[in-house]
Amino acid sequence: MGIKAVAAAPSRIHRPASKTGKTDRLDSKKLAEFLARGMLQGIVVPSRDELLNQGRH
Secondary structure: OOOOOOOOOHHHOOOOOOOOOOOHHHHHHHHHHHHHOOOOOOOOOOOHHHHHOOOOO
16 A cells, blocks of 8 residues: 655646635645646656666667
8 A cells, every 4th residue: 555646747737826825725726627637638757777878878
């Protein structure tokens, strides 16, 4: 058992203008909704070995 974590690029998250302002509470609710609806695409975080071997083809 564990916790599923998704790393998403902030530049790829749709953020409509909010009339009530921006708060961490509102942001977290929106992110939870987007994740539940499958609207967030995770990014791949390369391993240390992948970073070290980058460009060595």
